[in-house]
Amino acid sequence: MQFVINRDALLKPLQMVSGAIERRHTLPILSNVLVEVADGRLSLTGTDLEVELVATTDALSIQAEGRITVPAKKLLDICRSLPDSADINVLVQADNCILSCGKTKFTLSTLSAAEYPNLESWQGEVDIELSRQQLRKLLDDTAFSMANQDVRYYLNGLLFETDNGQVRAVATDGHRLALSLLELPGFNAEQKQIIIPRKGVMEIMRLLANDEQQIQLSFGQNHIRLTDSNFVFSSKLIDGRFPDYRRVLPRNSTKLVTAHRSILKDACTRASILSNEKYRGVRFTLTPGGLHIVANNPEHEQAEEQIEVEYQGDNLEIGFNVGYLLDVLNTLSTDLVILHLNDANSSALVEGVGNVGASYVVMPMRL
Numbered sequence: 025m026q027f028v029i030n031r032d033a034l035l036k037p038l039q040m041v042s043g044a045i046e047r048r049h050t051l052p053i054l055s056n057v058l059v060e061v062a063d064g065r066l067s068l069t070g071t072d073l074e075v076e077l078v079a080t081t082d083a084l085s086i087q088a089e090g091r092i093t094v095p096a097k098k099l100l101d102i103c104r105s106l107p108d109s110a111d112i113n114v115l116v117q118a119d120n121c122i123l124s125c126g127k128t129k130f131t132l133s134t135l136s137a138a139e140y141p142n143l144e145s146w147q148g149e150v151d152i153e154l155s156r157q158q159l160r161k162l163l164d165d166t167a168f169s170m171a172n173q174d175v176r177y178y179l180n181g182l183l184f185e186t187d188n189g190q191v192r193a194v195a196t197d198g199h200r201l202a203l204s205l206l207e208l209p210g211f212n213a214e215q216k217q218i219i220i221p222r223k224g225v226m227e228i229m230r231l232l233a234n235d236e237q238q239i240q241l242s243f244g245q246n247h248i249r250l251t252d253s254n255f256v257f258s259s260k261l262i263d264g265r266f267p268d269y270r271r272v273l274p275r276n277s278t279k280l281v282t283a284h285r286s287i288l289k290d291a292c293t294r295a296s297i298l299s300n301e302k303y304r305g306v307r308f309t310l311t312p313g314g315l316h317i318v319a320n321n322p323e324h325e326q327a328e329e330q331i332e333v334e335y336q337g338d339n340l341e342i343g344f345n346v347g348y349l350l351d352v353l354n355t356l357s358t359d360l361v362i363l364h365l366n367d368a369n370s371s372a373l374v375e376g377v378g379n380v381g382a383s384y385v386v387m388p389m390r391l
Contacts, residue, residue, distance in 0.1 A: 025090025025116040027061050030083060031125070034066075034112060035103045037079030038096075040255055041070035043227055044077040045096045051141075056093035058140045059114075059121075061086055069140070070096060075224050076143045077231075079255040091137035094121045102130050143258050148242030148249065150186055150213045155236045156252075158206055162193040163229050165204035165382045168351050170222055171197035178264030182225045184243070187215045194269045196385075200348045201272055202355075205381035218243050219266055224259030231257060272385055274373045277364035281310060282334035285361045285376070288315075289353040291329040295319040296346040298327040305389045306346040310365075311339050319346065342368045343391035349374075352384040 041057055049055055049072070058069035065082045106112065106125050113124040116134065123130040163182070171179035174197065183194040191206045220228075228250060232239075242249040250257040295306050299319040309316040310333075317329040342365065353361065358376030365372050374384040 025059075025061055025092060026087040026114065027066065028085040028087075028111055028113050029066065029081075031103055031106045031110045031112055032108065033081050033083040035100075037066075037068050037081050037254070038100050038103055040079040040231060041068045041077045042096055042100055043230055044070040044072060044075050044257075046072040047097060053093060053135050053139050054141070055095060055097070056135055056140070057096040057099060058091065058093050058137055060091040060137070061089045062091075069142075071141060071143065073141060073143075074221065075227055075257070075259040077227070077255060077257050081254070090116060092116050092121060093135045093137055093140050094132045098132060099123075143247065143260070146244040146247050148244050150216050150243040152186065152191060152208070152211065152213070152241040152243075153238055154191070154206070154208065154241070156232050156239055157234055157236055159239065159241070159250075160229070160232050160234050162191065162204045162206055163225060163232075165355060166193045166195040166202040167225050167229060168355060169195040169197060169200050169202035169384075170225065172222065174198070178219055178262055178266055181219045181221045181262045183217060183219055183266045183269070184248070185215075185217045186211075186213050186243075188212075194266070196267065196269065196272070199345065199387050200351070201269060201385040202352075203269065203273070203383045203385075207381075216243060217266060218248060219262040219264060220248055220259060221262050224248065224257075227259070228257060231255065272371065273383070274364055274366065274371050274385065277366055277373065279310070279335070279337040279340060279365040281315070281363040281365065282377070283315065283331065283361055283363070285353055285356055285358060287331055288333075288361065289350065291317055291331050292346050292350055292353065295327045295329050296350065298325045299346055303389070304345045304347045305343050305391050306349075307341060307343050307391050309339070309341045310335050310337070312336050340365065340368065342372070343389035344372070344386055345389055348386050352386065355384075356382070 060067040067080045069078045110125050115122045121132045121134050185192040193204045195202050240251040295317045300321045306319045315333045319327045352374050356376040358379045360377035372386050
């Protein structure tokens, strides 16, 4: 195998696939990137057996086709160290990969491409075409609510659901829940639920640009595949049953609070400074037209905030984890937010005024 490629043309796909590669692995070949040259294109593949990413480019001059695996981190460090726009000559001889650039030369050890694992081939059961921007919004709205290393393994990921012309993304860690809804006119696939693992969600968010370019999502029985113009990302799914999120959504709320998002966020941020570092609890006291926020900690320190809100109900005192509230307020971008409340023991539903499709549930705390 031999080819010449511009350093910048190699660096971009190499950076893409490096995110899927585990640096420390019991199988040495999983620290390598699969390099394939065929049909006028260069393909780079990285995998950790859970996710797989294939990035391609045709900006190269090919002398001989072939496939080999080389250490991913070393190859990436070499490309980063070379001058911008420099041409790299890549030659595979015996068990070595030789990279030459001007008077600089690197010789890397290789492993056979025949030993490189690929995610098994599978058939998509549901295919969705949408824009990068639409998919990013679904993930940006919800990903922060995923659990991290929870023993309830099905919470360590994000629920993707197709139903009746809609796509929904839902994430929860048991203390808060995020739901985002996307209407797709003309999309009439069967109802299906899948759980994308946390690493898969984070990789998709890293890879996706925020523009109107169309992409394709395919769901299989055990896999999801994202096909973009210059990469194909695949991930295994979490085999488990996601909780029925519909039962968690508060209904028929009796108390509505409307507040300026930025004012409420700033007040919560200041109050959080003196909240208990472990439990992050703050107390909300609602009176007609006003909200009083109080935070205490074990050192007997206290923070108080008073802000104006639209509220006409009975007086109400309720506690929240201020970190969970701030996550929601930082994700929303609307000027106004509405809190749907019932009593001190019931969950709060938070929505942005005019932000169609995104809803957030935050469990109360006893203080």
